[in-house]
Amino acid sequence: MMTQMEATDAVVAVTGILFIWVLVTFLYRDYRIDLFRQRMFAERDALFDYAAEGGIEFGHPAYTLVRSTMNGFIRFADRINVWGLAATAHVYGSVKNDEESFSAQFTSATKDLTPEQKDTLVKAVNRMDMHVLDQLVLGSPVLILAVIPVAAFLIVQALGKEAGRRVLRRAVPRRWSLAVDSFALDYGTETAFA
Template sequence: MITHTIIFYMLLAAIWCFFVWLHYDYRIDVLRYRLFLLRDKLFAFAEDGKISFDDPAYILTRTIINGSLRFAHRLTLTDLLLAIWVQKKHNKNIQDQYDTHFEKCMQNLNLNQKKKILALHNEMHFVMLAHLGLTSPVLFPFAFVIKMALNFHLLNERRMLNKAKKGLKPFDTTIYDLGNQTAIA
């Protein structure tokens, strides 16, 4: 009976080690790889002359992606919830400032440019939500089931993103602030 208990706890410890170290490091690498792909898409869009490298919407999107890349290792559910709580508690108008800045950046774009920039933002949100779900021990079972449903086309990814967009506004604001810190430093 004692050997079964010892084996059980050793297996539990092995699973925990796998999830905390190996799986988490792998998921960070996947997140950064996908963010680099998004940044490459944005660069290619500008390189093709479809948007200017100096356009405020390009700079905003690049800043957010760069901030996400730099702080990808700190993207955890706990850190995200804490950052949103601190932001709401201590700097209530930062969300309005970001929304105003985002709208100002988007106002001079044509329809195709707006679609591309918004598509890149949506894809970034999806990548980050998938990372959060697949690295959080609490969300992992749900995220795994949702990921399998998406892989088998049982759920519509775009519809899920549209529903999740409202909750992601503080997320963008926090990342934009982090991205600006990298530009200053």
């Protein structure tokens, strides 16, 4: 039989879990979509400003290609996720041939640009792609939980053991690591003599 205190704890726990579920499922997702759109609007505005200052003609095929691609990302921001990417790559990848791909069209459209113009557009495309990658990874709470620990592990492995220890020492407050070390020592000592 549950006591009144246990029942209250259960209700509070379930309410907390539901709150976290709503936060992750709806609010965080909407926040990430809005953030992505805002960043893409900023990139598109910067591209527009570059053209308005005379950097490139508004009607140039390279400008319209990049701007249209940014508009597409803004419009379909709610569909940018890992599953959407996989489905798009599978379906759209088999429909589009190489000459119709963004890369081929971009290469063709930038042939007659000056090196400065081409560099500006390449940087805009790179920033656009980084925003998409950011949205893919950070837009999914499940992917965050899967990718961040693996990435951290791989970074520490790549840095080497000593560099990994230095990073860990800076990332974890000394008193925490001492407490954990002390606990492990106590636990290990108890186990050794048990």
